[in-house]
Each structure stands twice: as C-alpha cells, then as structure tokens.
Amino acid sequence: MVNSIDLDLLIVGSGLAGLRAAIQAAKTSSIIKIGVISKLQVMRSHSVSAEGGTAAVLYPEEGDSLESHAYDTVKGSDFLGDQDVIERLVREMPSEVYQLEHWGMPWSRREDGRIGQRAFGGYSFNRATFAQDKVGFYEMQTLYDTCQKFDNIEFYNEWFVTSIIHDGQKFCGITAIEMSSGNFYTIKGKALIIATGGAGRVYSFSTYALASTPDGLDMAYRAGMALKDMEFVQFHPTGILPSGILITEGARGEGGYLLNKNNERFMKKYAPSKLELASRDVVSRAMMTEINEGRGYKHETGVDCLKLDLTHLGKEVLTKKLPAIREISLKFSGIDPINEPIDVRPVCHYMMGGIHTNIDGATEIQGIWAAGEAACNSVHGANRLGANSTAECLVWGKITGDLAAKYILDGKSQPPFPLHLVATEEKRIYDGIFRGSGSANPYEVRQQLTEIMNSKAYVFRNETDLVDGLKQVRELHKKTWRHVTDKAKEYNTNFTNVMELDSMFRVAEVILLGAIKRKESRGAHARTDYPDRDDKNFMHHTLVYYDTKEPVLKTHPVTITKYQPVERKY
Amino acid sequence: MATVSVPKSSEETTTQPSTITLRIKRSNPSESTEKTFSEFQVPVQKWTTVLEAILYVKQNLDHSVGVRYSCRQASCGSCGMKINGKPALACYTKLSELGTSIVTVEPMNNFPIIRDLAVNFEQLISNHKKIKPFIVREDSEITPGTKEFIQKPEDLEKFLQFSYCIKCGLCNSACPTMATDTSFLGPQALAQAFRYTADNRDQGKDERLKIVDDSHGIWRCHFAGSCSHVCPKGVDPAMAIQLLRGYLLGFRK
Amino acid sequence: MAERLSNREGIKGMANPTRYGIERVAYWLQRLSGLGLLAYLIGHIYETSSIVNGKIAWDKMLALTQTTEGHLILTIVIGMCVFHTGNGIRVMLGHGGVGVGRPGQPEYPYKAASLNYKQRLCIWVSIALAALAMMYGYSILMGE
Amino acid sequence: MRESIIMKIHYGTALGAVVLVAVHILMRLSQKYSDSLQYQNVLANYHFLPYALMLEVVLILLSVHGFNGLRVILLELKQGATYERAINYGSIAAMAALVAYGSRTILMAGMGVS
C-alpha cells in the first residue's frame, strides 16, 4: 500500500523560486492547500549561497533605465535570450526588490536610507542590488520567514521527490520518499511548480551546494518535458582553491584585479573597456587562455590558477562590503585578502538551460510550471549576467505562483489518477536501485563522471573532447553502480545519493549532446573548432526529449523584439 | 587546442597527507536504539574539514553514515554536530585547527536523533514560527508605485547582526536550559524575535513580547552565554535576548 | 524509544560548565549558590525559632551550630551569599540589557560582544569578593 | 500571573534583600560576633521594633525570592501541565509556610518571653 497525501498546489524545491511562488500562491488564495516539498530542510536550499546581488532598475532618475537593463541582458545572452522574456524580467524586477524590502530584507543602504546598488559584470549601470555579500542568504531568509505568515503553506522538509505523474496532458501528482522515515508516498495535486534549481554538481569543480544535482531536471525529462539549451553552462571566473567556493563578482565590482604570473592585469588585452567586469564567459575564457599559454600560477594542489588581488581595496571595504569573502578565504584557504591575493580559477557556476517553458513559466504539460534555475524560459540565453538569476527566481516564482493558484481556483476537471505509474516508479527505484546489485562504488562513479564533465565540457570545448566525453559517460553508465549498501529505511542518504547519480547520467548526456550539436561559439559555449558565432545556422534553442533508446534533439526559435544581433564586445 | 587541467581529488595532491582517527557516534532507530561508535582512518590535509572527513568515510568506507549537509560553506546551517564534545559546524571546522589525532563526532544535543549525526529540527522550526519572524505592519504588501521604507545604515546596524542566523541550532544544543526544558523557546527563536522587533520597519513588538513572556519563554534564559559561545555566525543570541528582555523590564522603549 | 533518542543532555548539560567559558561557570555557581542559600535560609529560620523556647533551648541550638563543621558551613554560606549577590547584580543588569554590548556588524573571526571583558571581569570580581569574604568570615568565626 | 511580573518580583526581592541582608549581617559585626549571638542580645534585637520589622521584611523577601528561584529550576527540569501546576502552587505554599514559621519566631520573641 502506498501512502497518499492530497494537496492543491505542489511546489517542488524550496529555493528562492519555490518560496516566492509559495508566498504568491498563498496571497492569491488563502484556501488552496500548498505544499512546499524539498529534499533539504526548506531553509537550507542552495540559494542561500548566492552572494553578489540582484539586478533591478531602481534609480531611473540617476540615469538607469529598463531599456538599458534589457539591452545589457540581451547582449550578455549573446543574442540567444528571448527578448520578450527579458523585457518582462526587467519590468517586474523593481517592484520585487521593494516587495522583499517590505518583507524585511536587510538590503544594504545608502547614507540617505535608500537601497544600495553596486557594479556587476556586463552591466552599463551599477544595478546589482545588494545586502552585503550574502544576498541570496538574506533573500532566502526573508522569503522563508514571510512564509511563516501563511497558514496554508505546509513545508515538507527532507522529502526526496522521485517522479512527476501526469496522464499525458494534465498533471496528477508526484511520488516522493519521506527521508526521516523512509516511507514512499504519492502526493496528489492539481498543479505543480518545479523549482529544483541548478545541477552544477555534474561538474567536479563547482560553486554549487553538494545537493545541487539534476534530479528535478531529470524528473521532468523522464516525464516527457524537453530540456532546453543545456549545453550552456556558465563558468564563473573566480572559484577559490582548493574548495571551489565562489568569490563573488562583487569582489571585482568593488574594484578587485585579476593578475597573471607576470603580475599583469591581463583583462586589458581581452576586454579593454570593461576589464574585469566584462561578462563572465569573456573573463573565464581570458583566464583559461592565460593559463593555457603558461601565464598561470600553480596552486599547492597542482592545479593551475590565477590571482585575484583585493589588497588595494583596504580593510574597510573588505570588512564592511565583502565580509563573507574575507571569511571564506580565511577559513577555507587560509589567506587574508586584506594582505594577500586569492588563488582563483573558472568554476562551474550556473546552468542557463533547463526545463523548456514559455514566457509564463508554463511547461508542455497542463498544470505544470517551472521556475528558477531549473526552468529555461530563455531569459539568459547563452550566458547569464550576474545578479540576473536571483532576479529571475523572484519574478518567475511570483508569476508561476500566481498562475498556478488561479488555475486551481478555476477548478479545471482532474483526470483519473494513473495509479499504474506509481507502481512503475516504485519498481524503478526499489527494484532497480534500492535492491540492485553490483560491484562499482557509486561514489567513485560519481567522481569519475564529474571529472569527465570537467575535462571534456569545460570553458573551451571541441568536437573530439565532447564526443569522447559522451562515449566515456555512456561507458561509465553501463557499470554496475546501481546498488545501495545501506539497507535501513530511516534517513538513507546512500539511497538518495544513488538516485541522484542516476539522474546525473541522463542530464550529463543531454549537456554533451547539445554541445556536440551546436557547432558555433556563443556565450558560455566556446568551441575552439568553431570559434565564431553562427547566426545563420544556430540562432535557435536546443530542445532535448527523453526516449528510452536515444534522446531526441529538436530546435526552437528565438524571440527577437527590438534588438538585432550584432557582434558582442566589451 | 585548449587543454584543461582538472583539480585533482585530494589523494593525488602534492602535499603529503597525514591521517586521523574519526570516531562517529552511530544510532539507527530501526535496528536498535543502542548508541555506539564506529572508528575510521581518514587522510587529512591542512584544509580538510570535518565534513570532508565524514564524507570521505561515507564515500569510501561506510556508505551508511547518516549525516546532513549541503552548502559546505557555512551558509545553509545543515551540518551542526558535536565535534570533540562541542557543538560546531562540520564544514566550518578544520581538522588541523582541532589539533587532536582522534576526532569524535556526535549528533547535537537537545535535538531528537533521526539517525547517526542527523537530528530532527521540528521543534526549532516550530519555535521559530511561533515568534512571528516577519515584518508585522499593515502596509507590508506593496502596491504599484511603492518605494522602499527608508532605513538609514545606522537603523540597519541595530538588527543586521541577528539576521546572520543560519538556523543551525548549535546555540540550542549548547544552552543549559535547553538541556532539560523541552518547552523552552530557545536562543535561536528568541534572537530572531529581537531581530524583527529591532527592525525599524516592524510594528509587531507588542505581539512578540507577549509571545516570549511565557513560563517557557524568555525568562528561562539565565544569560549563560553558551549560545553566543558556539554560534558560528557571530549572531550573539545572548545579547539579543538580553536586549529583548530590556523591553519587558522597561529598560528600553 | 523516542525518549531514548531524544538526546537531551539533561541535568548533566546544566551541570557541565567546563566547555563554554566562564559565563557558563557563573551560571552554574549562581544556581548552586541560590539553592545553597535557600537551604541555609530554611535552616536558619529553624535555628532561630529555638529562641521562643527560652535560653536553654537557644543555647543548646547554639552549641549545636557553633562547631567547626558549623563554622565551615557558615563560611561557605558567606561565600555563596557574596558571589550570588555580586553575580546576581551582574545578571540582573545584563537581563535589562545593560553592559551586554551593542549590536553591530560582527567581524570574522567572530567574538560575541555579550561575552565581553566587563562581564568576565564582574564574574571574576564576584568570585574574588566571595573568596575574600570567606577568608574574613572564617577568621572572625574561628577567631573567637 | 504573567511570567514577567513574577520575574520582576524576583529581581525586586533580590534588590531589596541586598540592602537588608547587609544590615542584618552588619548587626552581627557591630559587636563581637559571638556576643551578637548571646541569648539576651538576640532577644533584645527582637524587642527593638524597627529591627524586628526589618527581619520580617527580609524573611518575606528571601522566601519569595528563594522559592521562586527553586520554582524556576524545577520548572526547567521537567515539563508537563500537572507537574508545572504542582510546582507553581507548591512553591507558593512553601513560601507561605516559611514566612509563617519565621514570623511566629519574630512575633513570639518580640512580644512575649524575656
């Protein structure tokens, strides 16, 4: 017998997107039952790690404009972003910042008490709204705390969702494991918002939380929804060694320099006007070129790196505006940035791609929306600008929360629940994984998989590497790692770790397939064998659908409103 | 062609790793209620954290270790546990700074154990909810054209430090009242009650004071200071609680 | 079972002051001395009640308490009383929010402002005063 | 009663006690310590009305403070509605009993026997 729970709105994932959606839905209606389901404790989602800022136009009187924010984003996206979606983002953002402020967000302030903003890569105005360098943390806290106001939001802490159930057209429910007890549940609902975040842990050197695996993407993918533009993976220029923890772009926004072995600010060669504050893909490529041409440092661990110099900013700026950077650097690398430059190297940081949605965040299945990093409404195109992601989470959290609540209130008829799918899923995870057998250590397999991704689909890519990477991933997939040695029910993270690995394989494959197919260099996807952007053949989005045999690739047009593609220079 | 070097996993690095003995307290409610220790040998380097050591065990020696973690950078609050007898974040404690060759990790006190090092947070979560941790005022929902409530940097300073709280529960684990009082609100919740009360945008002071002025509320804090002693984020709940009590005693307005 | 795994530290947690600095020791001493003083108060009231039964009863009671052990106990009571009073005043002021530091942006590595030197000084002064008072009291008691 | 009122009483009684206990102890030192405990001297104290009144006040303050302190400790040790009610009423009863017993001494010593 499967345990079953009945709710109206299910929100899977409790990052910024999930929580913003929950609040909006609860505001829209106080009678619908909302469940926020997360494999972590709700307040511990990866969003707490976001550091630098949230982009919004707050000071038009000082020269900023929605136009400018939109154009910076379009240009940042290397013209692959859907322009109607981008316009919506920039239009909705200012009020989101004020709304968060009204809910208690401790934004850093100007002397006159108004909200502070700082410079960020790729922007032509200082519009990264900040709260010290813990923006995501404070936003999560504000949303989590504001959720406590509403009695119709229920949190399901540490429930691992395994699949999405629909009848081919309409959403019906999900299956999930309550981790503390190990019980398997069906949760029925009328609408679903997928907000499971990014999947950067498919790379071994990554800024992401250890829980950022692609289970949510994979769930949607297996349920027949397309994954879009997955080949675009953002590598942030400054991951600190050896941990890969992020040093925010805010550090360069406040005036930090990148230096090579010859103590040279090499960015003046690559982006003479914006220097260190060019968009992330540009800076990361410049750094890898420096390293590949032998002008990097060797870190103690044997890894190549460059230096990020903040010493000239002085103690005051570092302790007041970048306290977390100093803390991270002191704690995890033993370096005080007040006195010494930090060792950094490009690091996997963001997935531009995700579940294919339209401008409203709606997926191809009725009653299912996706928001946040898990979704791809194409706001970031081929490269996201810093500070635009938390913004996206807020805006589409709000939009989808509102639409889903209204959809439920409309009371559309529900299809009969396809119980057989629950049985199939139960068989897949319990017979296929929990009771599976094999000899390979799944954790070693996971390490190998992520290292393949790091070496074959990193900042610079080429056909040979990518094809080889795909081959290696598929061979690795065939090994017998689908077994769980821990047989207990309670809090069996061995079991969930293996399920995460299972999803990593499918999504890694999608990333590689998309990257092989896209024979051009655009945004974060830089092919050494096709160094130029090719608008004639590749001005489109990549869609990948699941199939039991071989994934199916399709394309999807890009929406252009005002801004015609031109060459992108910083 | 661009070649990309990959950061190596810890074993292959240049510095010679030494090893420590990691003792993990185990308990699994479905098998037996007995609490026992398992011992493992773990290679360490100067920056190896306790969390990394535990994950090394989980990945290579015993997959069944139950431990909660996520961000590995002291922002999410998952990995609180007792390390060599004191509550601390595993991802924020380096083995090298402990300076012992045997490191003992146990689940946090004053929380029910789910399994091994993972504990149940229901009480912390519901106590946090009880103290109305949000801005209480009528116009907290914006309308078109709304701008921000003005908040000077010095107004911000009055509560900012208390909003550093990552809800890790270490303070509740260290507090002597929490050790025996199952109904105590606890330093985490009380500090948040002050955080919102001290915010110049908030108007919920009276409501919140009523909530904490209970037989298991703020008065069960005796300023033992242990909460602040272990807080990894500099929140200083002990200060927050005394300042909040200042309102009740009429020392503050 | 649930009870077994509740993992509350129990009275041990209240009683184990060593891990968390002097403030925790002060907390524990305040408690012990409070209880000790209460016990003494009850005893003292019982002791003095003998006065209503006339001189003989009073002298008998006095003889019972004016022993070496009695003086030792009284010395401890003096210590407890002084510490409890001194520390009690610190705690009371602290509870009112006096001398517990001001909120401000903490700097890594974090040091809690409420565990400041003023507080620590007060605790040590209370302990020192208690010790002095005990010595003085002992000398008077024994000096007879 | 609201907990804040109880605790204000707790602090108030403590503050009151500081002064009065000091007086009480200093009385022992105003003469030779052992003399201060002589039957006649003690009785004289009780006959001196202001001092007897002060003793009464000290008695009340300390009983209230002490038993409330005990109540607090017990309340933190174990929880449960019945238990807590028992503790609350128990400590009031104990306070009253101690005050009654101590007052008896003060009253009788002050009025009668000489």
Ligand SMILES: Cc1cc2nc3c(=O)[nH]c(=O)nc-3n(C[C@H](O)[C@H](O)[C@H](O)COP(=O)(O)OP(=O)(O)OC[C@H]3O[C@@H](n4cnc5c(N)ncnc54)[C@H](O)[C@@H]3O)c2cc1C
């Ligand atoms: C280090 C770092 C710094 C960043 N800084 C910035 C910045 O300064 N500005 C900016 O705009 N952006 C920044 N970003 C990007 C931004 O933080 C993220 O894109 C954003 O937080 C994603 O939020 P989310 O709500 O989509 O998902 P997340 O916060 O990632 O949450 C995912 C949720 O899904 C849940 N989940 C996943 N799988 C399952 C499952 N199987 N079952 C149940 N639940 C599941 C998780 O428990 C979690 O609650 C940063 C990112 C990183 C890595």
Ligand code: HEM
């Ligand atoms: C004379 C000066 C005294 C002062 C200034 C004083 C002050 C205090 C203070 C501030 C507390 C702490 C309350 C808290 O932490 O919440 C306390 C507790 C206590 N006091 Fe006193 N007190 C004094 C005398 C006494 C005496 C004479 C007795 C004995 C009858 C006594 C018994 C107690 C008890 C039992 C406690 C509870 C301990 C605890 O909660 O930790 N006190 N006192």
Ligand code: SF4
């Ligand atoms: S106050 Fe400090 S110790 Fe307590 S939960 Fe918050 S961060 Fe953790």
Ligand code: F3S
């Ligand atoms: S440890 Fe506990 S007693 Fe008070 S000062 Fe902190 S809450």
Ligand code: FES
């Ligand atoms: S893993 Fe997030 S705080 Fe340690």
